[in-house]
Amino acid sequence: MIQIVEHAPGEGPYAIGTALEAAGLPVRVCRAWAGDRVPEAVDDLVGLVVMGGPMAAYDEFPSRTAELALLRAALEAEIPVLGVCLGAQLLAVAAGGAAKPGTGAQVGWGDVRMTAAVQTDPLFATAPDQLRVLHWHGDTMDLPAEATLLASCDRYPVQAFRIGRSAWGLQFHLEVDEAGVEAFARAFPEEAATAPGLLETAPVELAALARHRDDVCKRFAALVAGRAEQTATRAFFTRRAATWEERFAGDGPRYAAAVARIGLRSGQYVLDLGCGTGLALPALRAQVGEAGVVVGLDLTPAMLTAATREGRDAEAQLLLADACRLPLPTGAVHGLFSAGLINHVPDPAAALREWARVTTPEGVLLLFHPSGRAERAARHGRPLDPDDPMAEEHLRPALETAGWRLAHYEDAPHHFLARAVRGQE
Missing domain, CATH: 3.40.50.880 (Class I glutamine amidotransferase (GATase) domain)
Structure with a gap:
């Protein structure tokens, strides 16, 4: 509007x-x-x-x-x-x-x-x-x-x-x-x-x-x-940035547990897509060590300001960018972590292709949310959406088309996790 x-x-x-x-x-x-x-x-x-x-x-x-x-x-x-x-x-x-x-x-x-x-x-x-x-x-x-x-x-x-x-x-x-x-x-x-x-x-x-x-x-x-799609996302999250950490600080252990499932090695390059205030960044840094590179990317300046206020800039480089048009060369990263972002991008299939482009063969994509799909739907007072891109019957073929192989899918009552591996060229 x-x-x-x-x-x-x-x-x-x-x-x-x-x-x-x-x-x-x-x-x-x-x-x-x-x-x-x-x-x-x-x-x-x-x-x-x-x-x-x-x-x-x-x-x-x-x-x-x-x-x-x-x-x-x-x-x-x-x-x-x-x-x-x-x-x-x-x-x-x-x-x-x-x-x-x-x-x-x-x-x-x-x-x-x-x-x-x-x-x-x-x-x-x-x-x-x-x-x-x-x-x-x-x-x-x-x-x-x-x-x-x-x-x-x-x-x-x-x-x-x-x-x-x-x-x-x-x-x-x-x-x-x-x-x-x-x-x-x-x-x-x-x-x-x-x-x-x-x-x-x-x-x-x-x-x-x-x-x-x-x-x-x-x-x-x-x-x-x-810019309409980007603007709508920024507008939605900007007003919420100031209280985001307060609302979700208790989810830190869930983020850490999810990051542990990526399986990266010391010295590797990992990207947190839509990092928000950076809840996952400390765990990502711990996984790749001081020799590794951690980048927290978000479209909303207010979120990165909040991440800096929380000291997360000490754990990662913070980057303002569009997660669907990554300013990175092909095959640049070994792992991608994304919490909830796929539900906010205008074209999930295009996003998955772009994420595959910047990932090395056998690199890992971990899609995470601290709530399961049913829990989120109930919280918003609506039934499960049959067209939800995170439903396995939609996510698996979307990943395969984009160049990923779904290795694990877990839609639990209190979290969602999907682990995919980048295929060989």
């Missing part, structure tokens, strides 16, 4: 909404100006768009606190974000910067200059060196140190920026079409009067802008769609 937050009736997403719809992405609109409640969590979000409005990001307004909390949660979970005007200022504040009054209203068509950073930016890589856009603001912002400035102009130096890998702020209104320009002029006639010819020149200005506007909006929609 894409969440759009609007602050004024005429300040809708326009071209952004068109691009999201064309990409087949479901959209949910929070009309904060009408009293809609801003979502408290990002668990079901794959993208967030925060539009402009007449209020100031440095002053309190009814939805400000909730919006800042939502933006901070989206940043932590690396959910793609696009903030426009007020939305950009709120994004800067949420990331640790500050919003502040500017030097007066900047209204009307005007140029912005792209910085060298746009050459590698996912949204603005094809933008021209100079872009003529619609300005409509009187405030500005100080960016946090980690922000990347993308566009500027003499009067208001911060015009576009990126936070991290997936959040963008636009001070100007790139999203507008003719209906949008007319809506702005109707809503703010006194400000519109300071920009003579605003409406009359709109068709010509928009004709020149349209290709670049649509390219940026389509790139954002494509980025959201392409």
Whole structure:
């Protein structure tokens, strides 16, 4: 779900909404100006768009606190974000910067200059060196140190920026079409009067802008769609990372017992896929010894932060990566440990093939969960799923197709364990 937050009736997403719809992405609109409640969590979000409005990001307004909390949660979970005007200022504040009054209203068509950073930016890589856009603001912002400035102009130096890998702020209104320009002029006639010819020149200005506007909006929609599965996983686990260790610390002995079943030797290379807070890492380190290599890999930065807080970085190298697209050469590892991850990947068959690719012949894959399948189903108040990829009748052929041989399958009341061996090439 894409969440759009609007602050004024005429300040809708326009071209952004068109691009999201064309990409087949479901959209949910929070009309904060009408009293809609801003979502408290990002668990079901794959993208967030925060539009402009007449209020100031440095002053309190009814939805400000909730919006800042939502933006901070989206940043932590690396959910793609696009903030426009007020939305950009709120994004800067949420990331640790500050919003502040500017030097007066900047209204009307005007140029912005792209910085060298746009050459590698996912949204603005094809933008021209100079872009003529619609300005409509009187405030500005100080960016946090980690922000990347993308566009500027003499009067208001911060015009576009990126936070991290997936959040963008636009001070100007790139999203507008003719209906949008007319809506702005109707809503703010006194400000519109300071920009003579605003409406009359709109068709010509928009004709020149349209290709670049649509390219940026389509790139954002494509980025959201392409990362949707990863984003959903990050969003789900990010909010749970802070209490994960507390919830599952008692499972440590079960993890250690499972690791003992892998059967690795000293000096070998083992990978914990979806390591979470790293419950298995001490046992994996003990099995391969100081001469071995232990890597704990997870898609969620908050989980690796929690693992570091627990001191697990002393047991293993912690790596932020997608477990379905491993940044490892073929045949690099002797063993893989995975607790519960197979139920959270979008394509289990593809994941098993990728895991086989990085494993040496006769290497071992251990799939584990501290609860049996029936126990987990009962805990969630549902019957066993006949299509569960961990059911033996599904798992065995999936493993064989991917290049594994199922050596042991154990679906006990209080744990699940499957041990598979990588076949010869």
